[in-house]
């Protein structure tokens with residue numbers, strides 16, 4: 001049975017983890033999910049690393065929300081680097097679902113982006129774990145999460 005650790009934040013304005021878990025359990029009905037929630041993105045790296053080690057998770061998913069200010073964006077850069085280090089150290093995939101609040105002006109559009117991104121990355125996690133060959137068939141096809149696919153560029 002695959003075990004997946006998930007960490008999200010109270011800073012986020014959409015409960016993306018619930019959508020991700022719903023998609024994960026649709027694709028992997030026997031998956032065991034361990035979820036924790038922390039205040040903000042800078043609290044995620046240590047939380048997911050500790051959880052993955054304590055629970056022995058096969059893979060992880062982190063869901064963050066970035067505010068509109070420059071301080072928020074710098075926080076994201078620091079967080080993003082830390083998440084790369086955690087993955088390298090644990091040698092486990094941890095899919096990063098991040099929504100930047102300035103991706104859209106309306107709350108309706110931000111909600112749509114957040115849900116679409118969480119669900120599509122849940123599928124990516126499934127493919128990384130169980131169907132890596134499917135990802136290879138999609139190489140160069142301009143897949144997007146949160147938006148319609150960009151599509152391939154043909155010669």
Ligand SMILES: Cc1nc2c(=O)[nH]c(=O)nc-2n(C[C@H](O)[C@H](O)[C@H](O)CO)c1C
Pocket residue numbers: 009011012039040041042043064065066067071072073075
């Ligand atoms: C400036 C800032 N921006 C964000 C953000 O855009 N998204 C987010 O999730 N959290 C932010 N935080 C909070 C920090 O990540 C963290 O929760 C606090 O510094 C407490 O450790 C901070 C402090």
